[in-house]
Amino acid sequence: MNAQSMLPGQNTVAQLFEERIGFWGWWLNLASPPRNEQTMASPQLREKMRKAELTGYFIFVIAFFVVFDLIMAVASLHFMSVIFVLVFAAFLGLLAFLNRTGRTQTSAVLLVSAMILSIIFVIAFTPDTTSAVDLFPTYDFFVYPIALGSLFIPRKFIFPFTLAAIAFIFCNLLVQHHAADIESAKGTSKVVIWLVRPAAVLIVIAIVNWMGTRSVEQAILRADHAEELVAAHAWKELLRIGRCKKNICWI
Known part of the structure; x- marks a missing residue:
């Protein structure tokens, strides 16, 4: 795809986010919304994404302790404790699903309420x-x-x-x-x-x-x-250069 065939807005937004990689990238892809032109199209949406990813990290930390509690409950042969831990694990799964589908505020409020x-x-x-x-x-x-x-x-x-x-x-x-x-x-x-x-x-x-x-x-x-303005200016310069050949420019 050449520079002139891309939409300026899409190209500007695409410069403002990076692909998730590694273990944490895998986890955030499971527990938070995907990063794309729709979810990162404005500063407000990017702030919402930031909070969604923080919620995803926090769910992972709590899930780690839930796994530890489950091991302790099984080792002590305490049946009711195992049930409680499994119920809470299912609750965390629900929170991750809500966060993943864009209902970050609901997921975050339920998480703090549970605490x-x-x-x-x-x-x-x-x-x-x-x-x-x-x-x-x-x-x-x-x-x-x-x-x-x-x-x-x-x-x-x-x-x-x-x-x-x-x-x-x-x-x-x-x-x-x-x-x-x-x-x-x-x-x-x-x-x-x-x-x-x-x-x-x-x-x-x-x-x-x-x-x-x-x-x-x-x-x-x-x-x-400010970063969005810089990216937009860079795109504008790219278009200007692409329209000028041999000192002849056109619109």
Whole structure:
């Protein structure tokens, strides 16, 4: 195909992405949308592709630990644990399918939701004999899905997830029955400190990640747009050279 027979828009876009190669390329081809002129046609679509690939990487990391958990469950001959692990593995397969078919936002939100629900499940079923020293550090685990999820979920979901985690902490501490040292503090000023501390940590993390994500997205879009302009200029020069022969140019 010669230069004049190609569409300028297609050629410009084609210069902005590379073919996936190696193991990670194989994995991303399975768990994220393909790179082509349709999925990479604009800076907004390329930003969506970036988040889809980050989601694909994160699904792989979690899948690695799921395989490890499955081996441990089989080795311990714990049938229910094997069932739970297999169900979660099927859930990860669903997330990879959704991400692969372009429903990246749905896949990312479900992934972060599953992480938060897992933490809620662990804390909610903690024995009521657990003391404050052992219980309260577990509230900090909500930081991880919010901080990591901000890499690939839309920014508008960061604060709803944060508020959901804070609501659970308040409900768990005030409503659920706990050890004697925690029960004796309910109704006193001490419990206010216990509530404010994890809530403040989560709010600060959410604000920092929201601002950081916004800054990164804007920087990537500006750089992507500049690269697109450079590629378009190079294509224009190629067309100009192709139309000029022996110092004679035509349109």
